[in-house]
Amino acid sequence: MKNIFLVFGLLCSIFFVSCEERSKAPDQGKKEAQTDRVAPPAYGDTIIEGSIGDASNLIAMLASDSASFDIAGLCYNGLVKYDKDLNLVGDLAESWDISADNLTISFHLRKGVKWQDGVECTAHDVMFGYQTIISPNTPTAYAGDFQEVAKAEVIDKYTFRVTYKKPFAPGLASWGSVVVLPKHILEGQDITKSSLTRAPMGNGPYKLKEWKTGEKIELVSNHDYFEGRPYVDGFVYKIIPDTATMFLELQAGNIDFMGLSPLQYLRQTKTKTFQENFRKYKYLSFTYTYMGFNLLNPLFQDKRVRQAISYAINKNEILEGVLLGLGEVATGPYKPGTWQYNPEVKAFPFDPEKAKALLKETGWADADGDGILEKNGKRFEFTVILNQGNNERRKTGEIIQRRLTEVGIKIKIRTLEWAAFINEYIDKKNFEATILGWTIGQDPDVFDIWHSSKTHFKELNFISYKNEEVDRLIMEGRHTFDREKRKQAYYRIQEILAEDQPYVFLYVPYALPIIHMRFRGIEPAAAGITYNFTKWYVTKAEQKYTIQP
Structure with a gap:
């Protein structure tokens, strides 16, 4: 956990x-x-x-x-983890040193840590995991952080050192989860066909x-x-x-x-x-729920259309009707109250008249009087896919469906079993729109979800969002340790996402375990x-x- x-x-x-x-x-x-x-x-x-x-x-x-x-x-354990106060502390690594130029991290591993078959976990396993995740043969969405490494070294059995191409703020935290693997089991194997996909040999x-x-x-x-x-x-x-x-x-x-x-x-x-x-x-959760658009679909390629949809949706109605007030309206990809959260970001309050005006501006009109907008002979209708079993998302979809009908947009809601939802629809970009949620990481880096290089199969920018300024700001935020400079970058990213509306950011719920x-x-x-x-x-x-x- x-x-x-x-x-x-x-x-x-x-x-x-x-x-x-x-x-x-x-x-x-x-x-x-x-x-x-x-x-x-x-x-x-x-x-x-x-x-x-x-x-x-x-x-x-x-x-x-x-x-x-x-x-x-x-x-499995990583090299580091977050403690109760969200500070990074040692896990498999009992300590680490960071060079004065912020380019090199030397991890000092605990001695005597065993894989569950009794073989000792060493720096060679860390190196093997690192080499695996950056390999072009590994279908992973998480290689980006590790591709920032210029050089990785096994100094000795219990010391692993990485040197980055340039200062990389999320570097330390990135070693907290997915990397360390048992070399003695996986070396020479096709990792995608390994028995460890279903029978882990962890530490x-x-x-x-x-x-x-x-x-x-x-x-x-x-x-x-x-x-x-x-x-x-x-x-x-x-x-x-x-x-x-x-x-x-x-x-x-x-x-x-x-x-x-x-x-x-x-x-x-x-x-x-x-x-x-x-x-x-x-407690306010580390997640947010959104409706995302497949931006490869011509319906959603004009940001004014996406803005219109956002104005047509009453987020407070969802907050009260679905969450019974147990949450906050989301305005971007960060949790309210954190240092990277921009409280001044542009809001999209419920304004159906503004929505109608934007849709008219983009050429959509109800030509035949049936209540549904048309453009170039095509009706404005699309399907929103949801995962099975999540009643909050289903109810959210129903409210959105009703509100969009009021501005001339017809949507259908389709519920899918989770594995098929991910493997056959999301990963393959086989959808028009979806209601989903993200867990919000402790580091504000959003490279994997919003950078234009992360739009490939099984990667996390599955809506295919591309914005050159966002790409540049993401890299600026990654490559400085100055919190104020990072804050400025992430504040601006939120402003751009609000303007572009690639997602309709809906709500941050309370966790209610x-x-x-x-x-x-x-x-x-x-x-x-x-x-x-x-x-x-x-x-x-x-x-x-x-x-x-």
């Missing part, structure tokens, strides 16, 4: 062959505070988290979906036990983990494509952990059962709640499941 913020909600049934339910005291919830004071941490139990989508690839540099990153993040806190596609991914704790054995023995990632069904499983006691909808948070979890057995949390009360050690912080997951525990008296060998 480390620095990846999960969409929580997992299911475990008592019928899983790996779990055996124990009896629990009926007044467990009432004894919560007292037990917290007197019962020590204990090893054992299983946590059940639900996901609306399955993973696709457990080699993180090959993945493009959050489920894959969630699981890979429990099986992290958990190991894969079983993966039933479309049903569950089951992990067990790594007792030899270098930071210490995790207290919770089992982790089950249960795929439940529908969040309403997931909530019923939570209510029945078959789920430990999920992300609530605003309705569930405000109204459906106030019963005695929930108050006695679960804890709820609320709910967790069974038997799990202790949860300490909310700036990083959320999962940064210290390996330290969560259940007291012996309250443990519910045992891991079967």
Whole structure:
């Protein structure tokens, strides 16, 4: 879980062959505070988290979906990570040195860290991972940060050094997730065909036990983990494509952990059962939701049309109607309140008359009086694709559909299963528009999503946005360590994105996780709640499941 913020909600049934339910005291919830004071941490139990989508690839540099990153993040460690206060601290690297000219980072690795087959993890594995991610034979969306490296060296078994072409601000953080791989297993292989795509051999806190596609991914704790054995023995990632069904499983006691909808948070979890057995949390999430346009489609190539669509959508209506007020209107790709967020960026308030005027200006008119605009004999209609199981996006789409109809634009909504949605539509640019969300990284670099060089197959600029000034500003922001200069670059990027409207930025929601009360050690912080997951525990008296060998 480390620095990846999960969409929580997992299911475990008592019928899983790996779990055996124990009896629990009926007044467990009432004894919560007292037990917290007197019962020590204990090893054992299983946590059940639900996901609306399955993973696709457990080699993180090959993945493009959050489920894959969630699981890979429990099986592999990077060189650095974010702590609870969002400061970069050592992970596989116990320390590092940065040269005075900000070009060279020397990582000093921990000694004795083992891959899960017992082979030691060394600087040679870091080098192998680096060489793999920059290889033209590796289909990855994340090579950009590592292509900034001019020279990589293994100084000795525990020292890895990189020298950048020019100062690179996101450089240190980039070594936090997808790079380190077991050379002794993967060397000489086609990484895309490796068994590790489904059976990771990691160095992290958990190991894969079983993966039933479309049903569950089951992990067990790594007792030899270098930071210490995790207290919770089992982790089950249960795929439940529908969040309403997931909530019923939570209510029945078959789920430990999920992300609530605003309705569930405000109204459906106030019963005695929930108050006695679960804890709820609320904080502004590190995500935003948007409607993105395929800019290769002639419908969307005039920015005035995109602006008109944005004016026609009532974002506050979505915020209140879908999120019940539990969020903020988004204006760009950054979380409100962060140093890179521009509070003065141009807003697109609900203004249907302005929308109609812009559409008329671009040649769209209702020539036959049927309520739908036409231009050169073509009706203004398109399809918005959504992923299955996300009711907030579905409701958002329905509000957008109604509002666009009022200005003469007809849209259809199509819901797709997650794997097909990503692999057959998004990655292949086989769509007209989509409602999706991004996780907001701690470093403000937006190269992978907004730079014009990142528009290829399986890369993250899948809407094909291209703007020369944005490209230049992204590179300026990447290549200075001066925060004020970076801030100026990112402020201007937000202004340009607001003008171009390649996305209609919709909202930043609150994260609303709910967790069974038997799990202790949860300490909310700036990083959320999962940064210290390996330290969560259940007291012996309250443990519910045992891991079967």
